[in-house]
Amino acid sequence: MDLRQLKYFAEVGKQRSFTKAANTLFLSQPSLSKMVKSLEEELEVQLIDRSGRNIELTDAGHAVYSHAQEILHSMEDLSSSLYDVMHLKKGSVSIGLPPVIGILYFPKIIGDFQKSYPEIAIKLVEYGAKKMEDEVLHGNLELGISVLPVDDELFDVVPFMKDVMTLIVSSQHPLAEKEQVELKELSNEDFIFFTEEFALYDYMLAKCRQAGFEPQIAYKSSQWDFITGLVGENLGVSFLPQSIYEKVNDQKVKKVEIKGNEIPWHLGIVMKKHKYKTFAIKEFISHLLRYH
Numbered sequence: 001m002d003l004r005q006l007k008y009f010a011e012v013g014k015q016r017s018f019t020k021a022a023n024t025l026f027l028s029q030p031s032l033s034k035m036v037k038s039l040e041e042e043l044e045v046q047l048i049d050r051s052g053r054n055i056e057l058t059d060a061g062h063a064v065y066s067h068a069q070e071i072l073h074s075m076e077d078l079s080s081s082l083y084d085v086m087h088l089k090k091g092s093v094s095i096g097l098p099p100v101i102g103i104l105y106f107p108k109i110i111g112d113f114q115k116s117y118p119e120i121a122i123k124l125v126e127y128g129a130k131k132m133e134d135e136v137l138h139g140n141l142e143l144g145i146s147v148l149p150v151d152d153e154l155f156d157v158v159p160f161m162k163d164v165m166t167l168i169v170s171s172q173h174p175l176a177e178k179e180q181v182e183l184k185e186l187s188n189e190d191f192i193f194f195t196e197e198f199a200l201y202d203y204m205l206a207k208c209r210q211a212g213f214e215p216q217i218a219y220k221s222s223q224w225d226f227i228t229g230l231v232g233e234n235l236g237v238s239f240l241p242q243s244i245y246e247k248v249n250d251q252k253v254k255k256v257e258i259k260g261n262e263i264p265w266h267l268g269i270v271m272k273k274h275k276y277k278t279f280a281i282k283e284f285i286s287h288l289l290r291y292h
Contacts, residue, residue, distance in 0.1 A: 003075065005039040006068040008032055009047065013057055013065040091280030094123040096132035096144035098198060100224050101267060104161075104243055105291050106145075113287050120280050128197030128222070136272055142281055147199040148266040158269040158285060163241045165204070165263040167256040168248075170234035180259040187213035190236035192227050195220045204239050207263055228253055241265045 011021040012032070022029040040047050047061035057065055097106060102124075110122055127135060129146050136144040137154055150157060167186070169175045186208075193215070194200045201220075208215040218236045221227050224244055231238050232252030240248075242265075245255050269285055271277065277285075 001039065001042055003072070005035055005042075006064075006071060008035045009039055010065060010068040010072060012036055012048065012055070013061065013068075016055055018055065089117075090119050091117075091278055092121040092123065093278075093280050093284045094125070094140075094142045095284075096125050096127050096135055096141040098129050098132060098145065098147075099126050099222065100194065100198065100200065100241070100244060101145050101147075102126060103224070103247065109288060109291055113284060116287070117280070117283070120284075122284075128195070129199035130197050133270065136270055139272060139275070142271065142275075142278075143284070144270045145267055146270045147203065148268045150268070150270055154273055155270040156273055156275075157271075158289070159266065160269050160288065161243075161267040163243050163265040163267070165207075165239045165258065165265050166242050166245055167237060167258055168228065168231050168240050168245060168253050169237045169256055170231055171252050171254045172234050173237065173254075175237070175256055176254040178256055180257045182259045183207065183211035183263075184213065186215075186237065187211075189216070190218040191215045192219045192221065192230050192236040192238040193217050194224075194227070195222050198222070200239070204263075239263075 008021070008025060008027070011025055012018060015021040015024065018029050018032055018036075022032045025032065036048065043060075043064070045060040046058050047064055049056045049058055049061075106124075110124070113120075114122065125132075125135070125141065129144075132141065132144045133146055133150060133155070135141040145160065148157065148159065167175075167181060175181055191208075193204065196202075205215065219227075219230055221230070224240060225248075227238050228240070228248050228250055230236060232250050242255075269288065271281075
């Protein structure tokens with residue numbers, strides 16, 4: 001049994017006439033009769049009583065006609081739903097954002113996307129990079145925004161943004177008078193770091209060790225604005241991406257460039273390796289890349 005057989009039989013049942021059904025289906029009457037007959041043979045039951053002038057459905061015919069209508073309507077609904085998905089009228093995207101990254105562009109990015117695709121649901125979850133990558137890897141999130149590099153054997157990666165790290169100090173700190181400072185000059189400073197679940201923790205810890213010292217971490221926080229506030233009170237120095245610092249509106253804090261090799265801070269869209277990407281996800285990635 002195939003859908004064509006059900007479609008042709010359902011039309012005969014609706015019209016109660018092979019001639020009218022053949023005209024509606026743009027099919028010859030013999031071809032239509034043959035198709036209905038093959039359905040009866042396959043089901044091993046008579047569906048149509050052909051003994052009178054007008055055809056009538058048998059009891060079995062009524063049962064098949066009822067189910068055929070349900071099946072054909074379901075197929076129409078499926079085709080409509082697929083059209084909506086493929087033409088981005090409907091869908092969903094789940095995204096993991098580390099809080100330090102989310103503040104940068106994403107309110108505008110998501111706002112613009114929702115204006116273009118109001119029926120695509122966006123689910124946002126804030127995680128530190130480590131937790132976010134784990135959620136993507138286990139299929140709980142479709143996309144994540146992470147600091148690069150990540151393990152490209154586990155993730156498909158689309159580079160999104162390039163930035164550099166900068167030192168921030170209190171405007172009362174002696175280093176505030178400098179335009180640049182070498183990382184090794186900070187060996188005796190107290191530091192304010194992001195907490196361990198953030199990629200920036202391991203990243204800047206490694207950079208300090210490469211410069212020849214173990215940083216003295218006085219405070220840790222998951223909030224960049226709280227870190228900035230602590231720096232403003234001269235409770236330690238910290239590192240922020242340049243783009244985050246530009247959002248800081250605090251006269252108590254000053255930026256000092258790190259002399260020598262730049263400390264890069266590159267972001268990327270990460271997805272589980274080889275995982276199927278929906279039409280909505282592909283369009284969101286395309287939309288996102290317009291902002292880098």
